[in-house]
Amino acid sequence: MAKRLTEVVTAQLLSLHEAFSHIDPGRLATMLTPPVFEAIRRDAPHGEWWAWALRPFLWPVLRLATVELKADIENVLDLEQVVMSAFVRDKQVLVDLFQRVGKAELEFLVQSGLYFGFVLGLAQAAAWTVAPRAWTLPVAGALVGYLTNWLAIKLLFEPAEPTAFGPLVLQGLFEARQLEVSEEFASFLAARVLTAPRLIDELANGARKAKFEELLRRTVPFFVPDAVVNAAANGLRDVAREDVAHPTHVYIADALSIEPTLSHRLKQLSPQKFEDLLHPVFQEDEIILIIVGGILGAAAGLLQLRYHPREAAAATVRAVRRTA
Numbered sequence: 599m600a601k602r603l604t605e606v607v608t609a610q611l612l613s614l615h616e617a618f619s620h621i622d623p624g625r626l627a628t629m630l631t632p633p634v635f636e637a638i639r640r641d642a643p644h645g646e647w648w649a650w651a652l653r654p655f656l657w658p659v660l661r662l663a664t665v666e667l668k669a670d671i672e673n674v675l676d677l678e679q680v681v682m683s684a685f686v687r688d689k690q691v692l693v694d695l696f697q698r699v700g701k702a703e704l705e706f707l708v709q710s711g712l713y714f715g716f717v718l719g720l721a722q723a724a725a726w727t728v729a730p731r732a733w734t735l736p737v738a739g740a741l742v743g744y745l746t747n748w749l750a751i752k753l754l755f756e757p758a759e760p761t762a763f764g765p766l767v768l769q770g771l772f773e774a775r776q777l778e779v780s781e782e783f784a785s786f787l788a789a790r791v792l793t794a795p796r797l798i799d800e801l802a803n804g805a806r807k808a809k810f811e812e813l814l815r816r817t818v819p820f821f822v823p824d825a826v827v828n829a830a831a832n833g834l835r836d837v838a839r840e841d842v843a844h845p846t847h848v849y850i851a852d853a854l855s856i857e858p859t860l861s862h863r864l865k866q867l868s869p870q871k872f873e874d875l876l877h878p879v880f881q882e883d884e885i886i887l888i889i890v891g892g893i894l895g896a897a898a899g900l901l902q903l904r905y906h907p908r909e910a911a912a913a914t915v916r917a918v919r920r921t922a
Contacts, residue, residue, distance in 0.1 A: 607681050626664050626849070630837065652826070663817040674801065684796065707887075714745070714746040739899025743895020747892075758773050785861075789857075798838040810831070811831055
């Protein structure tokens with residue numbers, strides 16, 4: 599599921615190059631100058647001397663580094679890893695996503711069991727009346743449980759496009775909520791997955807950090823030792839550890855416009871493409887839900903058989919006969 603979500607976000611909804619094109623190099627350089635200065639002073643050999651010697655050049659170098667970063671962002675930042683790691687490291691993130699985005703659909707699944715189960719249960723009762731045999735209740739219960747979940751899931755996603763049936767116009771519940779789902783999905787990803795701290799952390803500490811450090815090295819004057827450049831990179835790592843309310847994170851989040859971009863692009867999809875985009879993420883698990891419905895229905899049928907008055911009376915008679 600994490601892999602599918604990663605493909606959805608990185609291949610179809612979000613472009614790193616487009617998102618980072620809105621970053622103002624000068625403004626970001628202004629925000630990064632203090633933490634980079636402090637990191638050089640703290641971590642570099644003879645850090646106090648290098649920090650003060652380089653102070654007049656920090657802003658121009660950081661501005662140039664930001665320009666280079668914007669031009670090469672897709673090679674330096676692994677967006678797939680950012681998305682994948684968010685869901686793999688903390689399973690609760692994935693759970694929260696589907697409970698938030700699919701809240702209405704999950705509630706429908708619960709409520710539909712009551713309505714569909716009642717209607718199909720009447721048919722089950724009729725079958726028992728016609729053929730009151732031992733196998734009737736568990737078999738009918740399994741069928742009711744299976745059909746209830748199958749029908750509910752079908753109504754969630756089909757038909758994808760609004761379809762007229764006489765005076766009625768039907769559409770899958772999920773597709774009918776496309777605008778709302780798009781906003782919820784975008785809001786969740788912007789707040790829990792594609793956050794500024796996570797993006798900065800991936801730059802400074804991720805799988806491609808060597809490329810990021812090479813980029814920094816290209817923008818720093820040749821006479822500055824590598825140890826000082828590495829210490830400067832620690833300034834970015836310090837920023838990545840800051841809370842999302844940190845001014846640098848707030849600016850990056852606003853500039854990247856991840857939430858409005860994702861929401862807008864999801865809303866622009868046709869209902870069929872919208873369904874094709876998100877439904878396959880959890881489609882493989884639907885059969886489990888349907889089968890479990892059948893199993894629970896059969897179990898309920900066995901309980902009905904066990905405590906049915908006619909069967910209970912017969913069991914009492916058999917017990918009395920054995921005692922006698």
